[in-house]
Amino acid sequence: MAATQVIRSEWTKIRSVASTVWTLSLAVVVTIALGMLISAFTGNEFDNMSRDDRLSFDPTFISFAGMSLGQLAMIVFGVLVVSNEYSTGMIRTSLAAVPQRGTFLFSKIAVATGLALVVGLATSFVTFFLGQAMLGSHRASIGDDGVLRAVIGGGLYMTLIAVFSMGVATMLRSPMLSLGILMPFFFLISNILGNVSATKKIGRYLPDQAGSKIMQVVTPIDDDTPYGPWGGFGIMALWAVAALAGGYLLLKKRDA
Amino acid sequence: MIELSGLTKRYGEKVAVNNLTFTVRPGIVTGFLGPNGAGKSTTMRMMLGLDRPTAGDVRIDGQHYDRLKDPLKYIGALLDAKAMHGGRSAFNHLLCLAQSNGIPRSRVHEVLDTVGLTSVARKKAKGFSLGMGQRLGIAGALLGDPRILMFDEPVNGLDPEGIHWIRNLMKSLAAQGRTVFVSSHLMSEMALTADHLVVIGQGRLLADTSMADFIAQNSRSHVRIRTPQRERLLDVLHGAGILVVETGGGVLEVDGGKSEHIGELAAQHQIVLHELSPQRASLEEAFMQLTAESVEYHAHADTPAPAPAGELGRFEQPAPQWGDDWTRS
Numbered sequence: 001m002a003a004t005q006v007i008r009s010e011w012t013k014i015r016s017v018a019s020t021v022w023t024l025s026l027a028v029v030v031t032i033a034l035g036m037l038i039s040a041f042t043g044n045e046f047d048n049m050s051r052d053d054r055l056s057f058d059p060t061f062i063s064f065a066g067m068s069l070g071q072l073a074m075i076v077f078g079v080l081v082v083s084n085e086y087s088t089g090m091i092r093t094s095l096a097a098v099p100q101r102g103t104f105l106f107s108k109i110a111v112a113t114g115l116a117l118v119v120g121l122a123t124s125f126v127t128f129f130l131g132q133a134m135l136g137s138h139r140a141s142i143g144d145d146g147v148l149r150a151v152i153g154g155g156l157y158m159t160l161i162a163v164f165s166m167g168v169a170t171m172l173r174s175p176m177l178s179l180g181i182l183m184p185f186f187f188l189i190s191n192i193l194g195n196v197s198a199t200k201k202i203g204r205y206l207p208d209q210a211g212s213k214i215m216q217v218v219t220p221i222d223d224d225t226p227y228g229p230w231g232g233f234g235i236m237a238l239w240a241v242a243a244l245a246g247g248y249l250l251l252k253k254r255d256a
Numbered sequence: 257m258i259e260l261s262g263l264t265k266r267y268g269e270k271v272a273v274n275n276l277t278f279t280v281r282p283g284i285v286t287g288f289l290g291p292n293g294a295g296k297s298t299t300m301r302m303m304l305g306l307d308r309p310t311a312g313d314v315r316i317d318g319q320h321y322d323r324l325k326d327p328l329k330y331i332g333a334l335l336d337a338k339a340m341h342g343g344r345s346a347f348n349h350l351l352c353l354a355q356s357n358g359i360p361r362s363r364v365h366e367v368l369d370t371v372g373l374t375s376v377a378r379k380k381a382k383g384f385s386l387g388m389g390q391r392l393g394i395a396g397a398l399l400g401d402p403r404i405l406m407f408d409e410p411v412n413g414l415d416p417e418g419i420h421w422i423r424n425l426m427k428s429l430a431a432q433g434r435t436v437f438v439s440s441h442l443m444s445e446m447a448l449t450a451d452h453l454v455v456i457g458q459g460r461l462l463a464d465t466s467m468a469d470f471i472a473q474n475s476r477s478h479v480r481i482r483t484p485q486r487e488r489l490l491d492v493l494h495g496a497g498i499l500v501v502e503t504g505g506g507v508l509e510v511d512g513g514k515s516e517h518i519g520e521l522a523a524q525h526q527i528v529l530h531e532l533s534p535q536r537a538s539l540e541e542a543f544m545q546l547t548a549e550s551v552e553y554h555a556h557a558d559t560p561a562p563a564p565a566g567e568l569g570r571f572e573q574p575a576p577q578w579g580d581d582w583t584r585s
Contacts, residue, residue: 002358005326009356016348017341089339092306093396096333097356099305099322255307 006098006107014081014111023077024115027158028123031070035127038065039134046138058218059140060150063131067154067215068187070123071161071208074116075182078165081112082247083175095256105251109166109244116162121155128154146217146229153214153229160233160240161186164207167243171250211236257282257435258303258331258404262312265298265459272298274459275312280437282403285430287450287467288439291547295459296439297335300408304333316404326357331404332397337389342382346373346392349381353396367395387418394425404435411445423449443543447471457547474542479515481508482531483522492525493518 014020042062046054085091098104128151132139140147169178186208193203203209204225213225213232227235258280265273273295280286290296301307303314305321316324316331324330340349350364368374371391376384381392390410397405407426411419426449430436440446446453446467453470455463463470483489486506493500493510498518501509510518515534522529 005358006356009352009354012348012352012355013341013344016345016352017343019343084341088341089336090341091339092301092304092335093339093353094356095306096304096335097328097353099324099327253308255301 003103003107006103007111009098010108010111013108014115017084019080019084020077020115023073023080024119027070027073027077028119028126030073031064031066031123031158032127032130034066034069035063035131036066036134039063039131043135043138052221056218056220057138058216058220059132059135059138060128060144060147060217061215062135063128064124064150064154064215066127067158067212068191071158072183072187074120074158074162075165075186076179077116078112078162079169079175079178079182081108082166082169083173083178086173087175092256101251102248105170105248109163112166113159113163117155117159120158120162121152123158124151124154140217144217149229150215150217153233156233157211157214157236160211160236161208163240164236164243167240167245167247170247171243205235207236207239210239257317258406258437259315259318260299260303260312261315263299263302263309263314264311265295265302265307266310272459273302273309276456276459276461277312278454278461278464280404280435280454281452282435283430283433284451285426285436285438285449286452286454287446288437288454288456289443289446289543290439290441290456290462292441294441294456294547296441296456297408298459299456300333300335300406300437300439303406304331304335326359326400328353328357328359328400328402330400330402331406332400332402333406333408334390334393334397334410335406335408337386337393340381340389340392340396343380345378345380346384346395347377349392350395350399354399357400359400363399363401367398370398371395386413387415390414390418390422394422402434405429405437407436407438409439409441411440443540447539455543455546462546470542471539474539474546477512477534477536479510479518480531480533480535481510481518481529482506483508483527483529485527488525489522489527489529492521492527496521 039059039062046057049057085094095101095104098107128142128147132141142148142151165178165182168182169175172178172181190203190206190208193199194206194209195203210227210232213227214229216229225232260279261277263273263276264271276299288296288299298307302309303316303321314321316327321327321331344352346368347364350367351361353359354361354364365374365377368377371394373388373391373395376388381389384392390413394407394410397407405426407422410422410426414422426436426438430451438449450467453463453465453467454461465473481489483506486508489508490500498510501511503509515532519529519532522532
């Protein structure tokens, strides 16, 4: 069984369902719109901010503020790509056609990841430029130190969020269960754990907390995070790999 | 050719499939018969490598399923007509299956035409009726032009025209020399389509026989006679060496006897007959008796019980459709 055949098949699958279009569109629109809104608001409030806040002001990171909501749509995309197979019963037809489960799973993940990467990068660049336009005189330039890395990183972040969700959905199979765990986790729990001082030391190793470091250009004052932008991204990548490995092992041994 | 050897599937304590060994041969339709819950679908899923056997082995043309290169070209299966994404069009559903096995796009159009879905090819599958869904599933099975075809309860829920179509399709596929394996819980359905019969109950193999043999062995035929001159007839038949059983109500039964012969004897001796009728036990009854002990979900007492074994072959009343008298409890 040639992997190229299966990849072509998975591309047909992903482009022929409506959920792909609406989840990705939502991720793009929400990330950009919210990013612009918060950039515009922050730009206006700049003069009222404290001295410390002004010193550590990170116009690049501010323009990505919409990602906190936009990533939820990416999660839905990642979950549905995988769990659609289970909720519809298609999985049995799919595995009868491609009994090599590793080939099946990783072709599916590869196609969805590629699509998420293209959409993520495009979103990240558009978000950056529109966000900076809203910030007016406080804006950053794409040529500034670390900015290009942060913008590309924004696209990679969105991609990995989707990949992590695919792994979790492969393990859990049910779309409702997967979303019921991932959405509150990334929207609430992770933020709480990462910002409350008691849990901060653990919370910052969670996938989104570590991964979002790559979108930072200016390090906040008193920041004692033990990893840099790529270190944080690496931690997030490890989470994604672990979720995929778990999904693969379960798929391999489970009855379809 | 599909070969099962010692195939077993256990879910915890419960044995769903118990040491099944049989071979499905090419060129004929093999019926896979058993009551609901007998393990038919589990067996078929194991044949396709979807479920892992606890013990034993299935080989498709001598190979394990997951060793087949482009398996849709070896074996096409319809397990569940609803095993597809409802939001995808019929064409795209078949296209993604075709692509995964290196089957050309033109073949998708061909099979859509074969099953008569060309006009709705671009419509989403969730809008399809049960019959259309079944046809789409069959199109998927035919996609790779496989030598082996497998259908799990293909006529379930279909209208008479759809049932007729599927029967003819299966027969023509077998006539082309293909291996056709079809499951059902209705003996009457199998009697019309299958050449060979594999019967299971509670996961165990109960019969593996040709349909002709099954009919010959299991449908005991006898002649039913009523006469006002009972004693004379008994003497005459006895004199001719014919064994007669009295079954009460003035009815006599001759096992395996020829009604012509008995009629001629009666005429010779001028005995009046009120009834002389050849009887055949239905296959449905034979199947019911075969699986009686293995039916998992028995009916409750408010429905008439199936005829006890000893009365098989007598039918004053028409036999109920198998399965009418019990429900999943």
